[in-house]
Amino acid sequence: MWRRYGDDLYALLVLVVFSFEALTLGFLTWGFALSAARALEGGELITILVASVAVTALALITIGSYVIAYHMISTRRERNRRVRLDEWTGRWVAVLFEGRTPPPGPLSSEGVETLLDLREHLTGAEGERVESLVRRYDIGGRLLERTALDAPGRGLVRLLRPLRRRRLSGRLDALESLAKARLAQSVEPLLRLLDDREPAVRLMALRSLARSLARMPEGRRYDRAVLGMAEAVMTSEIPAGAVEEAMLLLEGAAPRVLGIILAASPADQRAGLVARAIDAVGRLKLLGLAEDVGAHVADPDAEVRAAALRALGRLGMLPKNAAAGLADAMGDRVEFVRVQAARTAMLLQPEVATPALWRGLGDESWWVRKAAAHGLLGLGLNGPDLLQRASRTHPDRYARQMALQVLLDAGRLDAHQARVLREAV
Numbered sequence: 497m498w499r500r501y502g503d504d505l506y507a508l509l510v511l512v513v514f515s516f517e518a519l520t521l522g523f524l525t526w527g528f529a530l531s532a533a534r535a536l537e538g539g540e541l542i543t544i545l546v547a548s549v550a551v552t553a554l555a556l557i558t559i560g561s562y563v564i565a566y567h568m569i570s571t572r573r574e575r576n577r578r579v580r581l582d583e584w585t586g587r588w589v590a591v592l593f594e595g596r597t598p599p600p601g602p603l604s605s606e607g608v609e610t611l612l613d614l615r616e617h618l619t620g621a622e623g624e625r626v627e628s629l630v631r632r633y634d635i636g637g638r639l640l641e642r643t644a645l646d647a648p649g650r651g652l653v654r655l656l657r658p659l660r661r662r663r664l665s666g667r668l669d670a671l672e673s674l675a676k677a678r679l680a681q682s683v684e685p686l687l688r689l690l691d692d693r694e695p696a697v698r699l700m701a702l703r704s705l706a707r708s709l710a711r712m713p714e715g716r717r718y719d720r721a722v723l724g725m726a727e728a729v730m731t732s733e734i735p736a737g738a739v740e741e742a743m744l745l746l747e748g749a750a751p752r753v754l755g756i757i758l759a760a761s762p763a764d765q766r767a768g769l770v771a772r773a774i775d776a777v778g779r780l781k782l783l784g785l786a787e788d789v790g791a792h793v794a795d796p797d798a799e800v801r802a803a804a805l806r807a808l809g810r811l812g813m814l815p816k817n818a819a820a821g822l823a824d825a826m827g828d829r830v831e832f833v834r835v836q837a838a839r840t841a842m843l844l845q846p847e848v849a850t851p852a853l854w855r856g857l858g859d860e861s862w863w864v865r866k867a868a869a870h871g872l873l874g875l876g877l878n879g880p881d882l883l884q885r886a887s888r889t890h891p892d893r894y895a896r897q898m899a900l901q902v903l904l905d906a907g908r909l910d911a912h913q914a915r916v917l918r919e920a921v
Contacts (some may be wrong), residue, residue: 510564519557577606584610592618592625601633608635612676623711627679636679642670643689643697664694671700678711683721690728698734702742710747722749726756729769736768743776751782758788770795771803778807786811790818798830805836814843826852831861838867842874849875850882857899858892865895869902880908 584607590596592614599607612635615626630636671689674682686708689701705725712718729739743750757773774792777785789811792804805825808814814822822844825837838856841849849871856868872883880903887899903909 580604580606581610585614588614588629591629592622598629598632603633603635608633608673611635612673615678616676630677630679636674636677636681639670639674639677640682640685643667643674643685643701664696667694667697668700671697671704675700675704675707678708680708680712680717682708683712683717684724687721687724687728690732690734695733698732699738702729702732702734702738703745706742706745709749709753710745712749718749722752723756726753726760729753730757730760736772739769740772740776743773744779750776750780751784754782755785755788758785758792768799771797771799774800774803774807778803778810781811783811783813786813787815787817790815790821793818793821793825798828798833801825801828802830802833802836805833805840808843809836809840812843814840819844819848823848823852826856831864834859834861834864835867838864838871841868841871846875846878854882854886854890857886857890857895862898865898866902869898872899873902873906873908880906884908 584604587596587599587607588611591598603611611626611629611633615623615630618626671686674686683705686701686705690698690705692698692701709718709721709725712721729742743754746753754773754777758770758777770792774789777789786808789804789807792800793808795801795804801821804818805822808818808822822837822840825833826841828834828837834856838853838859841852841856843849844852853868853871853875856864857872859865859868869883869886872886873879875882883899883903887896887903890896890899900909
């Protein structure tokens with residue numbers, strides 16, 4: 497309570513003291529300048545000097561007063577806003593869990609914000625009740641209206657067209673609120689916004705679309721929405737990194753959308769999009785798409801090959817259609833592909849993985865040697881013995897040093913043993 501009123505009193509005190517000092521100095525400067533002008537008979541030059549000093553003092557007073565007043569007003573408004581948010585949160589909790597009557601509309605901005613926050617965090621029966629409240633107040637329709645651009649026109653509308661950019665922040669705020677609302681009715685309008693001329697709007701629309709599709713009930717509309725999103729991300733100008741983020745937000749809808757993207761023909765796929773989609777499969781641990789990922793292990797694009805190998809390593813399983821490609825990738829011409837292959841080679845049969853990793857331990861790349869050493873160490877119960885044998889008998893000196901270093905880092909050797917073996921190497 498003291499902090500609440502102490503800030504206002506402090507700001508008011510500073511404003512009063514600053515204004516009093518500035519006015520006092522201004523009057524003193526004015527009086528001194530006029531006296532000097534009369535004594536020196538400076539004429540117009542002295543008058544200009546006096547006026548300049550007076551204007552400077554007035555400008556300083558104005559700026560200082562504005563800064564302090566702005567601080568007071570903004571602090572008070574933010575404090576009042578937090579109080580209203582807490583009040584609305586308590587009101588919605590009473591409606592949801594105590595059976596209170598919902599408040600009449602239209603809702604204030606704080607009421608909409610707190611309701612959407614609850615919509616974002618609550619699931620199950622409570623989430624459905626929040627969604628019914630969102631539909632009751634037509635929050636989704638109002639937010640969709642805010643996301644649309646003004647219709648093109650002539651005359652005055654054309655002259656004011658540059659002012660549309662001022663609405664960009666409002667459109668982005670509305671899209672962020674739609675992401676919290678997760679309404680089925682917003683899916684189709686959001687699909688159209690993926691072709692918007694503003695890059696920021698396209699990115700926020702994709703994010704909102706993914707979150708809305710994740711909560712959409714299954715049915716014919718859901719099937720059309722899944723197909724529409726897959727086609728949109730393959731044809732729109734949205735960066736592949738943003739597409740991967742959206743795939744991670746799809747939740748239960750991710751397997752279907754990612755399956756469509758991975759199954760598309762190369763002519764329908766944008767550069768980098770397939771690699772990002774494969775990375776999303778690995779991050780989401782979608783085991784059902786392992787064969788779709790395995791089909792890209794031998795892809796002509798090195799980035800796609802590396803992404804497929806990385807995703808299979810995260811999935812922890814190797815489909816039949818990827819075994820041959822993984823073995824061949826140990827000798828790939830691209831370094832980062834060989835690195836991913838060495839990290840994933842432990843998924844091969846031991847009789848295939850052991851010689852492949854042994855050869856990888858002598859690779860010219862330091863990163864490939866390190867990944868191969870860790871791969872040998874992870875080959876079941878025989879892994880540590882294989883790596884110790886490599887540290888003594890591998891024909892490549894750098895391979896022996898790498899094997900020794902990995903054994904030491906893994907705690908398989910003590911310092912004395914490592915020193916003896918290093919001297920032998």
